[in-house]
Amino acid sequence: MSSIHVSLPVSGTTRSPTLLTLQALPLLSILNHHTRRPIPSQPRVIGALIGRRTDAGEVVVTNAYAVPHDETRVYFAEKEHKDLLEAFRKVGGDKEGLVGWYATTPTPDVFSALIQNFFSGETAPYPAVHLTVDVTAPASEGSIKAFVSSPIGILPNEFCTFLPLPLSLPSNPPSLLHSTPPTPLASLELALAQTRKDLALVRAYVDSVVSGEKEGDAKVGRELMDVVGRSGEAGNGAEWKKGVEGQLQDTLMVSYLSSLVRSQVELAARINLMQV
Template structure:
């Protein structure tokens, strides 16, 4: 072969153009909360994503929960029993929410792996290999025989720098060995992620892999979503690869209200109940003024009438209690008097506790 000749392998991949995902703020808050409360020795948190698939094929991620796991340089383990029990509990409350994927947080080692020009080498179809190797291959080490974890030892995951264009050896299949599968690395995606993704692929087809950068390495909390696609040479599947898909933040009305409050990162002091009520009433009055202006514009002909808005305003007004001004004032005053009485009783209780503590201290000294 001449020095200038090169052999090029062209792989065909599944298209991810029709894949997209939407994540709700609750999921991000759950992930961050679980990361803060993680065990001291844990570098990241792994969890299950719940939601549904919309009519246009978009994956709507609405909820999540963490799954206990242990991992080291050569082993990964998920507590499957805990995962299934918590899934059953969630579906008793929200039966429409099903598994749509899983999530984790990148670590420093992951960030180094994302800059690695090589690729991860591991056996494809890990479940088939586990069935081939026997039940003892599932659980190894100190947890063997004590918990039904999904554990893959170092013999299943070998990190190797592979040259681009390395030929697939058909003699491996003829000799009874499993073909190799390669997963590309990126922010939050490693060979161990491939093993976990294989487990969730058994739970649901085409699971979404969500990564949240809780370390703010790029100055922001990067959130990305991936799906696994197959790399094929002709009609033969050779590898699987994580490919990033579009991810949008979706908020319903209730989440939008909470997000407006939480997005203020710095406050001088916490507002009192009266101050909070004052701010709420000011916003309510501003909304009422907007409704008055809209109704006046419709009556004067400056704005076209919308029947749906009219019915909504009518239903809102009909839902208000019909009370005369004196009755409303009496109701508010009675509630205020009850609150003042509770404050007075709580103040007396605190005073009595402080006095009892001082008397107890004086008695011990004497």
């Protein structure tokens, strides 16, 4: 009579991870992916986790990228995943690689088991980690959970069960979890506001030195001359203003192009889903 068995984590270099450390960049990438999902009614998004493993059993997640999928058709964009993974390998070399995957869902389910089996084959002989991010729950560290799987069933890779994995999060994760990623124009507006504050401080410092209220610092003076003067390259006030406006136009153009590229990527993802 056939028996059901549970495979326990193996020891050695391929032993089950003891800790998952999530950095801020991949967390923001996951939130951005969920916010910009092609179909707003889509319950969750999934993607791959990039990172490194330590000899102590720690998995450090340093980056993440989205993978299109459609649960109604059991569709997973394997080709797009492999292309992006190859691009990350060219940049990171042997230092970083695929360590697992993420989903914006409260807990793993049957569909999660199917995807977990796929990524386990991709990360073999190392176990694949699974990260869940609940974007609907109240802000708390419990909204983010990490798991490692263990096969269960009569045949290998038939089913799997998810086991909790200790998780180390970046500082103040609740604010990251429930914050809306700023648009390029919003980021530019914040940067300009900060620049105005910095210019006000510089002007107050210069006025106090000129009036004799404060003794001037030669090092600070050289830095200011290097920024606004550069050996007379800045010219008069009108020329300097024209240069700033030109740089602003360049920034706005880059912002427009990035939004256009993002729209093209989302359109391509929708077309791929429709063709399946």
